[in-house]
Amino acid sequence: MKLYTRAQNSAGERVRIALHLKRIEFEYVPVVSANTEEYRLHNPQGLIPTLEVDGVNLHQSLTIIEYIDELIPDPPLLPSDLLLKAKSRAFALAISAEAHALTVRRVRKYLTNQAGLPNCNVLGTGRTIALAPLRACL
Numbered sequence: 673m674k675l676y677t678r679a680q681n682s683a684g685e686r687v688r689i690a691l692h693l694k695r696i697e698f699e700y701v702p703v704v705s706a707n708t709e710e711y712r713l714h715n716p717q718g719l720i721p722t723l724e725v726d727g728v729n730l731h732q733s734l735t736i737i738e739y740i741d742e743l744i745p746d747p748p749l750l751p752s753d754l755l756l757k758a759k760s761r762a763f764a765l766a767i768s769a770e771a772h773a774l775t776v777r778r779v780r781k782y783l784t785n786q787a788g789l790p791n792c793n794v795l796g797t798g799r800t801i802a803l804a805p806l807r808a809c810l
């Protein structure tokens with residue numbers, strides 16, 4: 673298995689933690705730039721991480737983690753209680769689909785450079801509308 677990621681790639685960190693919890697050996701492939709033709713062969717969206725398994729490229733951190741959890745079920749990453757399991761998934765989606773999507777660098781760059789909103793405090797907005805309410809779930 674090869675994990676394409678780099679330092680400060682928060683989505684990649686999620687996957688790396690899951691691989692370590694499952695004690696799966698993998699090759700760490702540092703991605704200097706996700707926006708190259710070479711890397712886009714692994715991930716056409718130009719996003720990191722990518723987990724390559726037997727020549728197949730898997731994308732989206734939560735999907736990759738689900739694959740890892742099904743591949744090596746022990747120790748399980750989710751609680752067995754169905755309600756707690758659903759709550760855990762909701763928490764993970766709130767991070768990866770909402771907070772992350774608002775604060776990630778490419779969105780901030782787009783808002784500043786393309787949409788002409790240089791003063792848009794998207795990090796603060798993301799924290800306020802997506803992250804802050806999560807405290808109530810802890």
Ligand SMILES: N[C@@H](CCC(=O)N[C@@H](CS)C(=O)NCC(=O)O)C(=O)O
Nearest residue numbers: 681682683706719720721732733776
């Ligand atoms: N929903 C994706 C998000 C991946 C994502 O946004 N990755 C960011 C870094 S955390 C990225 O690749 N940005 C492009 C770049 O940094 O060049 C996932 O969970 O895997």
